[in-house]
Amino acid sequence: MARSIRYREALREAMVEEMERDDRVFLMGEEVGHYQGAYKVTEGMLEKFGARRVIDTPIAESGFAGVGVGAAMVGLRPIIEFMTWNFSAVAFDQILNNATKVRQMSGGQFSCPIVFRGPNGSARQVGSQHSTSMEHFYATIPGVKVVAPAFPADAKGLMKAAIRDENPVCFMESETLYSVKGEVPDGDVVVELGKAHVVRAGTDCTIVAYSRMTHVALEAAAALEKEGISAEVVDLRSLRPLDEDLIADSVRKTHRCVVVHEGWPYGGVGAEVCDRVQRLAFDWLEAPILRISQLDVGMPYNAKLEQMCMPQPARVVDAVKRVVTRGRGKAAS
Amino acid sequence: MSQSEAQTEPEMNAAPSPALPLPLPPSALVTSSEMGAVAVPGASVPAKLSQGQLEHLADLYRQMYLIRRLEEEAARAYAQGKIGGFLHLYIGQEAVAVGSIAALRPDDYVVTTYRDHGVALTKGMSAKALMAELFGKATGCSKGLGGSMHLFDKATNMLGGYGIVGGHIPLASGVAFASKYRADGRVTLCYFGEGAVSIGGFHEGVSLAALWKLPIVFICENNEYSMGTPLSRTMSVEDVSLKAIGYGIDRDRFFVEDVLTVEARIGEAVKRARELSLPTLVEVRTYRFRGHSMSDPAKYRTNEELEERKQKDPLFRARLQLAKEGFGEARLKSMDDDVEREVQEAITFADESPEPDASLLESTTYDGPFAA
Numbered sequence A: 001m002a003r004s005i006r007y008r009e010a011l012r013e014a015m016v017e018e019m020e021r022d023d024r025v026f027l028m029g030e031e032v033g034h035y036q037g038a039y040k041v042t043e044g045m046l047e048k049f050g051a052r053r054v055i056d057t058p059i060a061e062s063g064f065a066g067v068g069v070g071a072a073m074v075g076l077r078p079i080i081e082f083m084t085w086n087f088s089a090v091a092f093d094q095i096l097n098n099a100t101k102v103r104q105m106s107g108g109q110f111s112c113p114i115v116f117r118g119p120n121g122s123a124r125q126v127g128s129q130h131s132t133s134m135e136h137f138y139a140t141i142p143g144v145k146v147v148a149p150a151f152p153a154d155a156k157g158l159m160k161a162a163i164r165d166e167n168p169v170c171f172m173e174s175e176t177l178y179s180v181k182g183e184v185p186d187g188d189v190v191v192e193l194g195k196a197h198v199v200r201a202g203t204d205c206t207i208v209a210y211s212r213m214t215h216v217a218l219e220a221a222a223a224l225e226k227e228g229i230s231a232e233v234v235d236l237r238s239l240r241p242l243d244e245d246l247i248a249d250s251v252r253k254t255h256r257c258v259v260v261h262e263g264w265p266y267g268g269v270g271a272e273v274c275d276r277v278q279r280l281a282f283d284w285l286e287a288p289i290l291r292i293s294q295l296d297v298g299m300p301y302n303a304k305l306e307q308m309c310m311p312q313p314a315r316v317v318d319a320v321k322r323v324v325t326r327g328r329g330k331a332a333s
Numbered sequence B: 001m002s003q004s005e006a007q008t009e010p011e012m013n014a015a016p017s018p019a020l021p022l023p024l025p026p027s028a029l030v031t032s033s034e035m036g037a038v039a040v041p042g043a044s045v046p047a048k049l050s051q052g053q054l055e056h057l058a059d060l061y062r063q064m065y066l067i068r069r070l071e072e073e074a075a076r077a078y079a080q081g082k083i084g085g086f087l088h089l090y091i092g093q094e095a096v097a098v099g100s101i102a103a104l105r106p107d108d109y110v111v112t113t114y115r116d117h118g119v120a121l122t123k124g125m126s127a128k129a130l131m132a133e134l135f136g137k138a139t140g141c142s143k144g145l146g147g148s149m150h151l152f153d154k155a156t157n158m159l160g161g162y163g164i165v166g167g168h169i170p171l172a173s174g175v176a177f178a179s180k181y182r183a184d185g186r187v188t189l190c191y192f193g194e195g196a197v198s199i200g201g202f203h204e205g206v207s208l209a210a211l212w213k214l215p216i217v218f219i220c221e222n223n224e225y226s227m228g229t230p231l232s233r234t235m236s237v238e239d240v241s242l243k244a245i246g247y248g249i250d251r252d253r254f255f256v257e258d259v260l261t262v263e264a265r266i267g268e269a270v271k272r273a274r275e276l277s278l279p280t281l282v283e284v285r286t287y288r289f290r291g292h293s294m295s296d297p298a299k300y301r302t303n304e305e306l307e308e309r310k311q312k313d314p315l316f317r318a319r320l321q322l323a324k325e326g327f328g329e330a331r332l333k334s335m336d337d338d339v340e341r342e343v344q345e346a347i348t349f350a351d352e353s354p355e356p357d358a359s360l361l362e363s364t365t366y367d368g369p370f371a372a
């Protein structure tokens, strides 16, 4: 059996179910309780679990992220909500220097089973300081896992896995996905961290995406189909660990690869995918790997410029056509 | 320290000045105002204003009314989809910006949060440049790239609205540092909400300003809510100004009822900054009549509470006082009409202005060639 629910409900179900089965799990963040969540993800949770386990914090990201780390070291399993990941920048030190390092620094004596979660990337016209894609920074750090689901089922399954994981997990959501509906299986369904999946099969080009951009990739693939180009869409789900086997398998089949993500082109997840593909599938590639990302500038407020900066289906279509034509041209000559 | 003494080298890491031997009982650090207590409503309003004061009050009233009307129209434009993203209105708090900036010289600096329309306008940004920015137009103060939360105006020393809570407070201390460094005699006003008092940026910014005796006034606009969180769940103490004690700086605290009181009280702190190069933390108790932003239905407070606070609206109080003290209905009306015209012109200007060109993106990211 499956039900169709929204992304935000899927996240809430996962947190509620995990809190019901494990008293060590608690939720902490700004406006998560009385206000029912800035984006209503945690609606009803304070009423259900009480103020001991659903804890409203003042604006003190570094403080409550650090509180989470300490509590995790001695056996609790915190879920720390950042109202948006932009605000995690002031807590970066707690994640970089404490959460991810305590295990190695202590010679493996301590672990830090904690989930940091919240909406990531841009929303709509929220300006330069509220539109940063933070996953690229976090994914560079050894010791943390980073996930970015695109669909309600994965949101739920990955959240359950993240809460049960012994490592710190950065869980990247998106304000623009919270109302997206999708089938979610009943029961205690956990999605393993580190596994990508093919969300649309195709033969001519692999489009690698995650989170909101998976939907952009699917839109592009539908448009390409009308022009007789068959694109395969790989939804990464996890950014670290990265499912390089699945990505390489897909590229060995299609011989071409386009990567789509929010955030800037310099370094980051897209560059990492390029590195893996050229190492693991070099002999199968018929064209350079192209990346479609946010333009290499801060996010402007103006609506048209913002749209221009963001990866759009049309830009993905163009990139796929470029790599596909190049391959065909070569094969024909 | 007199103005001329302020010309000498800044004393970095200097010991606390003999004027402020520590430790002291908290009250010794409080300024002339109420010691940690909130002012009695109306207590500080002079019974009768002189003609000069009346004219001055009229000027302040006009500035407050301009903010009010401009924001009401901005809210309407937001509903029509002409403004996007976040829009945080200042309605109810106008007397803080207007009263405090009245105590400044034109070359003084202001730095504030995303709730920045009032401060920007009062410091001298034109209504047109402001409204065009909200509309995302090329004629906006930040060319439509910043939006409502990021108003900047170099010409009037408005150094920005910032979106990350507390992030601008050390920056404001840096502006004051530059004034001390150059001995330019300028003062910086740094505004923030009571929600910011919990974050590191506040403490580090204030701590450094205290240590280095910077010419700055930290103005906490305590509107009793940080988004949906009431004061009681934000802080372990109710009195924000107490935070000054640990840093050994002067503090003040009062309810905003009357814009002239704001001017006088902030004026004391400005004087201390200008003449003695000493920072002050001022907690100003105020109230916002709208939600946190346009998307907030503000279910966390009762209608009764809101209505009660609207009864004490400093804007209407100023208008009543002007009418009562004989400023003249006709003159008031013509001032209101003037404001109305200014707001309508701003809307038309914003509506008719062009969108920014994409070529701006690179040149506003780097000076010189793009560092790709």
Ligand SMILES: Cc1ncc(C[n+]2csc(CCOP(=O)(O)OP(=O)(O)O)c2C)c(N)n1
Pocket (backbone or CB within 6 Å): A030, A059, A061, A083, A087, A090, B115, B163, B164, B165, B166, B192, B193, B194, B195, B196, B197, B223, B225, B226, B227, B292
């Ligand atoms: C570091 C950080 N955390 C969270 C937010 C989200 N946020 C924006 S405004 C706000 C409430 C701020 O309240 P207060 O400081 O009292 O200012 P007010 O909005 O009342 O003027 C919050 C939580 C943010 N912008 N920055």
Ligand SMILES: [Mg+2]
Pocket (backbone or CB within 6 Å): B193, B194, B195, B221, B222, B223, B224, B225, B226, B227
């Ligand atoms: Mg507030």
